[in-house]
Amino acid sequence: MNGVNLKSCCCHFSVGMFPVQKEVQxxxxxxxxxxxxxxxxxxxxxxxxxxxxxxxxxxxxxxxxxxxxxxxxxxxxxxxxxxxxxxxxxxxxxxxxxxxxxxxxxxxxxxxxxxxxxxxxxxxxxxxxxxxxxxxxxxxxxxxxxxxxxxxxxxxxxxxxxxxxxxxxxxxxxxxxxxxxxxxxxxxxxxxKTILFSEPETVVAIDRGEVNFAVSVAVSKTNPKKPLRGQFWRGSSVKRVRGLYNHIRRKLGQKKLVSKIKDVGRKEKRRVNQQLHIIANQVIEYAKQFSKPVIVMEDLNGLRSGMHFSKKMNRRVCTTPYFKLQQYIEYKANLKGIQLKYLTKKETKNTTKECHRCGYVAPKVNGRIYKCPECGMEYDRDLNACINIAHRVMSSMRWGSREPPRTLK
Ligand SMILES: [Zn+2]
Structure with a gap:
């Protein structure tokens, strides 16, 4: 485990709070x-x-x-x-x-x-x-x-x-x-280490996608209305490794070779983690190309202190590749002194259903493309969600992205 503890990153961003001192671990x-x-x-x-x-x-x-x-x-x-x-x-x-x-x-x-x-x-x-x-x-x-x-x-x-x-x-x-x-x-x-962070100039939102393993988008302070180029991680290498080992495990299961299954599990974990490290490095590289970035992600769980409960409970969240990816990103961001902020589940509500341009909230989103009936925007669904995540932070810094969201009557 690359244990990561971040006591200080859950605070809210607000105008006038910068520069801020944070302890990263x-x-x-x-x-x-x-x-x-x-x-x-x-x-x-x-x-x-x-x-x-x-x-x-x-x-x-x-x-x-x-x-x-x-x-x-x-x-x-x-x-x-x-x-x-x-x-x-x-x-x-x-x-x-x-x-x-x-x-x-x-x-x-x-x-x-x-x-x-x-x-x-x-x-x-x-x-x-x-x-x-x-x-x-x-x-x-x-x-x-x-x-x-x-x-x-x-x-x-x-x-x-x-x-x-x-x-x-x-x-x-x-x-x-x-x-x-x-x-x-x-x-x-x-x-x-204590780092003095100045006010971010670019919000780099990371989200998991429906089809894409992860997707990221950057929004800069100078032009908040126009998101900068996004990046997709299909995660096919992760999926391939997992698929392969699932197959092997099933085979071994039929033959009732329990101890072998465990061995295979360990091997799989190592290989998946390797891929996740690569993706996390690319995410950091992506963020680093922008001026004063802050990485924003949804906090999948409050469980971040490396506690060990029952196996079942641990397995529920700690072993999903996406959770691992977040941990790696957090770790690497801390090493590089890049700001990182988590949004709670509540704060990321409706990010997939909302139109990032006009704020319309669709009752349901079908297919890969988000089509907004209000303003006619058509956008990749994962990218749209990711931009909305960026917006949630931007509004707390008063970068003024657009009108407040409206909902369908
Ligand atoms: Zn719209």
Whole structure:
């Protein structure tokens, strides 16, 4: 997972709010390199305690940190063998999980937490570069009152570049999430940077299409009435990969080869993600050609904090390629210092049904071409929707696109 957290991008754009300072975050993942047995045991024990503590905090069913602190901290300290900082991050985690669950919950769903990572903040970890030959990167964690362990960490090429940037103070180290996946421990470093954004001059809207995998359009401040050239991503490579693997899976299913199906699933995921990375890069390139761009997308879900609920719930949104694409775009936009704004579902209402030129809202849209009965405009349906998304942001910045939308009586 390329975990992305953006605390600050959900605020509204309004006139006079610029320049605005925003904190953007990216996550860099490294692998713990050949830890010895007692270190693994110590980590496992810590995870067990931490997981227990998060669940214990969840029993309070409260999203108030001060309430949990007042009523839980003393007992937590007695019951769980963890240092003070970890007790606090466990409490914060419980609050995040509960909030996210309540926001996304379906009827009758029960909160079950299957997996969790241990969050270390600056009080309980140090990360340093040494002259060690195996790997220069060493992470020291305080687990409980007395115990500290030092772990060598290795990075892939891209990730290493980012970590080096953090050592040269381009990014700041925030927290480290220790994640255990299939018996392997990884360290997820959350890095942050404060960027001063000036008022955007181009709105770059990205939307998923009915036929096109993604479509984007740019509208500039100097000529808001005339959208600039759009770009389509048919996503045929993604569809091809998915189609191929669906076929393979069906075949294996007939032969009841369950473990093979899982292997195939992993391979598929890797190949799809590769394609999504390519598309995300192209989206960023597209945005970068315009002056002071802001990328605007619909937020598919409030679920963006890397929480792990039941498998079913995770699968529902997190694994759709489009959601992944959004995550990648967000990650890359943060790296490049490009502004990004999410619209809620409510804010993108009727974007497919509305005529971007006159604001007429059609009860239904048939076919690939949007034909407006009011003003006679004929336009590609996905592109029309995308322009409407751009308009929603533009109106909040008072770029004045057109008359307010009218609806059919
Ligand atoms: Zn119209």
């Amino acid at each position: 990216v996550t860099v993942i490294g692998k713990v390199f050949k830890p010895n047995t007692w270190k693994i045991l110590a980590l496992n024990r810590c995870l067990e305690q931490y997981f227990g503590l998060v669940k214990w905090y969840l029993q309070f069913k409260s999203t108030s940190k001060s309430f949990l602190h007042k009523n839980g901290y003393g007992e937590a300290k007695q019951r769980f063998n963890l240092n003070t900082a970890l007790i606090q991050t466990a409490r914060d985690k419980a609050v995040e999980i509960l909030k996210s669950f309540r926001k996304n919950k379906k009827r009758d769903s029960v909160l079950t937490v299957k997996r969790i990572s241990i969050r270390f903040d600056s009080r309980c970890y140090t990360f340093s570069k040494t002259t060690n030959v195996l790997t220069p990167y060493w992470l020291t964690l305080s687990l409980d009152g007395r115990r500290r362990i030092s772990l060598p960490v290795i990075f892939g090429e891209h990730q290493r570049k980012r970590i080096e940037e953090a050592f040269s103070q381009e990014w700041q180290f925030k927290t480290v999430e220790m994640v255990k996946k299939k018996g392997v421990w990884c360290a997820h470093f959350v890095l942050s």
